[in-house]
Amino acid sequence: MGLNSNEMTKENSDIHIGPVFKFGGTSMGSIERIEHVADLCLRLKPSAIVVSAMAGETNRLVNLAKEISTNIDVPEYDMLVASGEQVSVSLLSLALRKRGIEPAPMLAPKAGILTDSHFSRASILKVNGESIRVAIQKGQLPVIAGFQGVTEDGYLTSLGRGGSDTSAVAITSGIGSKECVIYTDVDGVFTTDPRICPEARIIRKINYEEMLEMASQGSKVLHIRSVQLAAKWGIKLVVKNTFSQDEGTEMIMMDSTLEGEIVSGIASSQSESWIIAGPSQDPKFNLANVFSILAEKNINVDIINQMVNSKGNIFNFTVAQSDSELSLKILKNHFSNIELSANNDVAKISIVGVGMRTHAGVAARMFRCLAENNIEVLLVTTSEIKIGCLIPRNLVNSAVQVLHKEFVSLGL
Amino acid sequence: MGLNSNEMTKENSDIHIGPVFKFGGTSMGSIERIEHVADLCLRLKPSAIVVSAMAGETNRLVNLAKEISTNIDVPEYDMLVASGEQVSVSLLSLALRKRGIEPAPMLAPKAGILTDSHFSRASILKVNGESIRVAIQKGQLPVIAGFQGVTEDGYLTSLGRGGSDTSAVAITSGIGSKECVIYTDVDGVFTTDPRICPEARIIRKINYEEMLEMASQGSKVLHIRSVQLAAKWGIKLVVKNTFSQDEGTEMIMMDSTLEGEIVSGIASSQSESWIIAGPSQDPKFNLANVFSILAEKNINVDIINQMVNSKGNIFNFTVAQSDSELSLKILKNHFSNIELSANNDVAKISIVGVGMRTHAGVAARMFRCLAENNIEVLLVTTSEIKIGCLIPRNLVNSAVQVLHKEFVSLGL
Secondary structure, three states: OHHHHHHHHHHHHHOOOOOEEEEOOOOOOOHHHHHHHHHHHHHHOOOEEEEOOOOOHHHHHHHHHHHHOOOOOOHHHHHHHHHHHHHHHHHHHHHHHHOOOOEEEEOHHHHOEEEOOOOOOEOEEEEOOHHHHHHHHOOOEEEEEOOEEEOOOOOEEEEOOOHHHHHHHHHHHHOOOOEEEEEEOOOOOEOOOOOOOOOOOEOOEEEHHHHHHHHHOOOOOOOHHHHHHHHHHOOEEEEEEOOOOOOOEEEEOHHHOOOOOOOOEEEEEOOEEEEEEOOOOOOOOOHHHHHHHHHHOOOOEEEEEEEEEOOEEEEEEEEEHHHHHHHHHHHHHHOOOOOEEEEOOEEEEEEEOHHHHHOOOHHHHHHHHHHHOOOOOOEEEEEOOEEEEEEEHHHHHHHHHHHHHHHHHOOO | OHHHHHHHHHHHHHOOOOOEEEEOOOOOOOHHHHHHHHHHHHHHOOOEEEEOOOOOHHHHHHHHHHHHOOOOOOHHHHHHHHHHHHHHHHHHHHHHHHOOOOEEEEOHHHHOEEEOOOOOOEOEEEEOOHHHHHHHHOOOEEEEEOOEEEOOOOOEEEEOOOHHHHHHHHHHHHOOOOEEEEEEOOOOOEOOOOOOOOOOOEOOEEEHHHHHHHHHOOOOOOOHHHHHHHHHHOOEEEEEEOOOOOOOEEEEOHHHOOOOOOOOEEEEEOOEEEEEEOOOOOOOOOHHHHHHHHHHOOOOEEEEEEEEEOOEEEEEEEEEHHHHHHHHHHHHHHOOOOOEEEEOOEEEEEEEOHHHHHOOOHHHHHHHHHHHOOOOOOEEEEEOOEEEEEEEHHHHHHHHHHHHHHHHHOOO
16 A cells, blocks of 8 residues: 555656647648758757648548538548548657657547537647556657547547637646647747738737737737636746757746837738717617627627717727628617618727726827827727727738837837 | 337337448449449448548558658558548448438448457457448438458557458458348459350359459459458349449359359469478478468468479468568578578469369369460369369460460350
């Protein structure tokens, strides 16, 4: 009894779990790149690796499926898509073994990634990291298929929002590691989109909350769900470029920095639709009713603004362009004699930074900056660490540039 | 207790298991063909389906692997290759669902196909047909990946000799079905190779033993291992063409026919190497020693002929051309002063038929027929239902033609 107990303690404490590396589709895009990734792993010695399908492969598989059927909420669809990651796991494992590293190639069932059975958009319920830990203990390097899971009754699933970044963070947590490095094809998270603003620079350290605001506003480096989970589980998340030596961007907890930059970054998005609903004489046309009937249909509303005139309430709000038509239809069906319009020629621009909380006047400075540059603000939304403005779409690039100059380039 | 017992009996007896269909790579070769296979299954209602990878897909995957490493005896190689069948299972399942059939897509772990862990050439240890039977009971149509299995500790394997025909027969047995239909791209088993002999016709019923002799001699319709297993387990094996209405070839048990054709078919093979070893003065150079040292290296020897002259023993035998060089090397290392030669310009031609056992003079007639056509016989081998001759390679086509005319076309 004493011996068993000792052995178990030894077994559990003996194993040091280092970082988990995740490589995206571009990093796995060719045999040459896979060999490069293997070299990188040989040098940096992660404890486990999570991989995506080779770039283009998932599309190829999806197109094969589409030739037959558009039914994607079925187990065979997920089984098809999962074969893409399976190929990546296999090829990277071969390349590692060639370098004298013993791989433990694992698909979701072996890796213990349990999901619900919402095929084509499954959510991870649990990562049972035992098989992975046992492999690490044996001195093997687990190479795990991202973007997939397995249901309780043994069907493969593919993940919904968050994808393989979320796999990587969930696996990191599931095996008791404290660090997850997401290797991608950019050097890190930029202060704003460098294609719009050449002065954009890499943010070396960013708070999770800032990262969430940046990601959800369109700085598409990481899936937002993976950032949420990393913050929740206290995992250090790092974004690096597979093909450069840049140190990348590291996500840090809010309380680990005393005072941040006032503005860490500028995010922009052009996928919004601006809806003006009302006025309507319908007595049920109020804030609560309008937004609960949209929520019932799973329509996410972003900026919301309420006005009243002599004819009744008027609501200005934004939804994703893909939800725009449906939103109008729902409102028309629910409220009598309602005036409705939708405008897709808009963009949202946001400044993000934890320093905002302690610095007054940031919003005023943003509005003045936009006004001085003749950029009309249509709607405004604010949070503790973000101010977002809806502006005309054709002005979004110049807005990014002037705001970046105002807040980021000067380092204020 | 009584109720439970009743329920179990009901559960076990209620389920009727019809035939298992297996579709090869050509049958799954395109989306159009997969749709055709789905139509065929809708019409003929098999109880389960086993599929190969789309034609060309396995080669594509193997070539990807080769770009990295030639190491194939590793789990990642089998995981890679297995993705080919995974795609086929998924696509056929989508096509079936579109036709109102609910598929149960299954890879080896779910289907319960257990193998040893000889990666890239695993052998099936057991098919636990429970999941497949449960799916059938639910009214689903199981679509199962051929050519793969799973080890006890959860690693995917790919099968060695026998491949997905063997999967299909093992699954047929594992779920308690009595019939396995192998769908391929030929109309059945021919009396001889129709490319060599235009008079070749389909054999409608063939004994398992004859089929084994035909298959192992080069009539490559079915993997020999699947025929052996079907015979052993009493499974009716049928070969049909996916793309024609031909009734195909049915394999029957030896005792189910009173008397067969004298000669059912003519098989030929051009992959033999003829080795002449000896004479040697070495006292250890004898029949037992020579063939046990070759067997130790897993070299299969086919025809064997021993002669003695004044200088010692001389052995004439054939091996696969791929084993020829290795055979010479082994013999050279083991025996002193040995004379050795290998000749690949040979072919083996065999006549096969259960009727031979009861008809004397078949061999003599074969030799006379060959002699009359100036075809030299280099070596001879015989079994109860087969006579095989090694002949010069350039004469193989005319040998097939004259023997087919002599024994098969006349229906004697």
